[in-house]
Amino acid sequence: MTTSIRLFPVFALLGSALFVSSAWAADAPKVTSQQLAPQLYLVKGSGGNIAAMLGKDGALIIDAQFAATAPLVKAELDRLQSGVSVNTLVNTHFHKDHTDGNAALAGGARIIAHQAVLTRLQSDAKFNQAGLPTETFSGEKTLSLNGQQVMLRTMPVSHTDGDLVVWFKAQNVLHMGDLFFADRFPFIDLNSGGSVAGYIANTKTILSQVNDTTKIIPGHGDLMDKAGLQRFLTMMEQTLAEVQAMKAQGLSADQAVTKGLSAQWKKWSWNFITEEKWIRTLYQA
């Protein structure tokens, strides 16, 4: 609880992209992990989901949650592999609930991200610059550590203009960052280069690359699978069609919000992306 009290005033001052941060910080002060494969874990706490691959070379971690949560994440990693230190940190995108803990978690280790992540974090006066990415790339990049190959792939504009996904190929595990919200309306950061069309297109691309046994880590929410990602795509396509039909009938955004989506989509609404916010996002598509 002290975590959320500390974090809220900081994040409440920042822009809409970061409002998600305070929402996440408020409801998840403890850190837990779930094993997905030998030496590969989903670590949940306060902020975006972390993936951690452990081994003799140290930890590869995907995303960093908040600085205030970092000691808890470190303690959890140490519980999983005594004395482990972070070898490499990868950021799926720039949002605070995925990068605020960079400096605290990486502790000087290399940090890899899309070029746009570095650009945005460099220009953010509130970001701890010790946590800036040390390597950027676009396209594909393969990491080799702990006897494993892990593939990073940048994606076309979608959630933001600097998204990447991480493939643990041998384990058939995929971390999608905020290109996937588990069974809830997604946040598409239109003010940071995001795109509804791009978001839907990327979902289709990923769907064509996973299979029925792929374990998919969403940016937020519980571990998902191909069926869950298909459900997410169907929701986005059908709600977009509903909003486009309302636009075609001449309804304003406010009128579309008043009319609402059909009842089957109500359960996708949540505290950060309500039905109203989702309709307003789709209305701009």
Ligand SMILES: [Zn+2]
């Ligand atoms: Zn995000």
